[in-house]
Amino acid sequence: MARRLHASRTDGVDKNVWVEFTKLAADYKAVNLGQGFPDFSPPKFVQDAFCNAVSGGFQMHQYTRAFGHPPLVKNMAKFFSRIVGHEIDPFEDILVTVGAYQALFSAFQALIDEGDEVIIVEPFFDCYQPMVKMAGGKAVYVPLRPKADGAILSSGDWVLNPKELESKITPSTKAIVINTPNNPLGKVYKTEELQMIADLCIKHDMLCISDEVYEWLTYDGAKHVKIASLPGMWERTITVGSGGKTFSATGWKVGWAIGAGHIIKHMKTIHQNTVYHCATAAQEAVAQGFEREYEVFGTPESYFLQLPAMLYHKRNKLAACLQSVGLQPIMPEGGYFMIADISSVKVDLNDKRTEGESYDFRFVKWLTKEKGLATIPVSAFYSPEHSKEFDKYIRFCFVKEDSTLDAAGDILRKWSQAQ
């Protein structure tokens, strides 16, 4: 065909780190600590709920309410109202989406126009940037930086500079995107840090998109705080959540956006012109999951306490393993991931095929191909302007069976002995 076919909105958003690296891990059958998904099963109660839904009446296999299956939105409203401190209307204030990914997409499409600026805190989950771009917006980056004083051992040591943040705000700034607990760093923003951001949102009349998919996964007493619960923030915040991360069922792709009705309604317009409905049975299963968790909230029965307790041990195990081979992990306060500083490791990366790529990309490819261990390069989570500063870190996912972590440990030990 003679003419140019593809729409310009797809320009510059075609490369994707997951497509590249998941294929690499699969091709080399590597021990996969790369992409963020559990290699263990969802909890039994939620698997049972799915099976019950599948064998339920015919309605379970036909369209449900487009903006969210009624049992799911009702259970979520009940569950989150007491956490956010605001009476959430299940039909006005919630939109169910195909994963948190689609909630983010709908938010950007509904609220970001050509020329709008969006502040993204780095390191950021990589999709924020292409989504802002596809909406015609301009991404403005503000990095979390390790504190100047002392050893940088924890994600809590990476902070935002309030003056630097405010300096990036212009009359065109429409929104700021935050992610807490953060992927890849694992930072859990403290109330004071969120208050600082909230103050700026109110002062400059900005929206806040708060990606909280890892909300239940906090360690060492760190507390997850919802920015939407701070004064003046409910009416300007979209809180994004994930059934996949909450119930260790990433393959179900059930996510949501919760916020003030006057904002959610625009996301509904996007939703009804993009996918319209989400799968019914999966929503029914997540609805039952929330019902059960509401009943046992705060008790030892709660999956929302059991999962972080289990992951805490895996986190520590992986950190010890990395330290023992000379890699320097940054201990995450929350989330699924740990980043490690690879600058002290000397490797001969003489692969001509990766020449010209950033150091961590080359290192990760080498580690996958030569040692059979898959990870993700951290500069993938940084803007072009800052990625060079942060190309000596790689990301490990520790939400894996102990046998997977042991296998990774063996690879690292053999490698360090050989050096």
Added chain:
Amino acid sequence: MNTARLVLNCTKFACYPANINCRRRLCTSQYMMSRHSHTKRIAGLDKNVWVAFTSVAADPSIVNLGQGFPDIPPPSYVKEALAKAASVDRMNQYTRGFGHPSLVKALSQVYGKVCERQIDPFKEILVTVGGYGSLFSTMQALVEEGDEVIIIEPFFDCYVPMVRMAGAKPVLIPLRLKPGKKQTITSADWYLDPDELSSKFNSRTKAIIINTPNNPIGKVFTREELQMIADLCIKHDTLCFSDEVYEWLVYRGHQHIKIATLPGMWDRTITIGSAGKTFSVTGWKLGWSVGPEHLIKHLQTVMQNTLYTCPTPLQEAVAQGLLLNLKMIDQPECYFSSLAEELEGKRDRMAAILQEAGMTPVIPEGGYFMLVDVTSLNQDLSHMDDDDAYDYKFVKWMIKEKKLAAIPVTAFVGDESKKQFEKYIRLCFIKQDSTLDAAEEILKNWSKI
């Protein structure tokens, strides 16, 4: 006046808050809310016929022949395949973004056979959230400001808002009823005027959307009709988006033809299919786009920036269902043909009931909808809201007075064609016998008060 209309009536920089807290601080909140107005791309796209009618019809005392979903159960092997898939650990986690490997391989086998060509499962197929998701990915990938997209009326209602959301201009052309009195009208009596169609193409035309079998009329485009469209696509170098979600639901005497199989068309066509319609599982929301790599790759780019992957266990179950039916594809047990046979009986029954009640059905050649001309009922609706077209008024009246739900057909046409279609309502007949029995009761007693 509802909130949606309020928003529509506002200029870009004023927005009425719905939240009670905000009303108290109207002055400051009006300023605040001005920054929270919606983006240009969704201006005027918030209204939707489904939003208007599905909640009304959810009342269980109403016999619902409105929205297109089966109330008959899906084949049991497909539900079993889903239960089995969900019991496998790996199946509850992310799969390949552009489509679960076993599903894209099954699709490439099924469509490879039907199209009689090798289809690359990884480069020429994208799995999406329903046929709807495929339409969206296609528009976002290939349509933009400055483009025109030809849409044939009556059209599945989302085509126009999706074209507009992509920044392009919809250009509409109606199917027209052949003149001359006939005993029974069928969907084959509706045709595209070749000269009229030709006049809609110009240098800005990026694509034409066709839907065969058509929703709502049920027309199954013939090879000659598709050839006429293909000739224009090739002459003007345009793309063709072919919505074929009802591809297996074609009744005796008719054949579903894929425009992508016509000479010169594979390289410029995206063909859309649906697991929901194929296996009577609309609530699974899985669909697919099939086409040449140089087009599909852009749809894949959209996918990786919108929702990334579709649910895994559902894809695995659909793969199993496809493989099972592929084995029996030329046999009567194959669901692709057994469903059509079952529906043909329901179609004929529905048509007879409607004729008895004094209405004029348009017998569909395919799909699971039937258009019904209600002119001869002479129903007086002058007491109702003048803003609405006749069919909207008729359907609202029918739901209230007769407890029977349908969908007004002018929801599927542009303003200029409203007069041509406002005496038609759409009924869905993929319903179990008890639902059709209930509808028959209502229609039998139509003239009684």
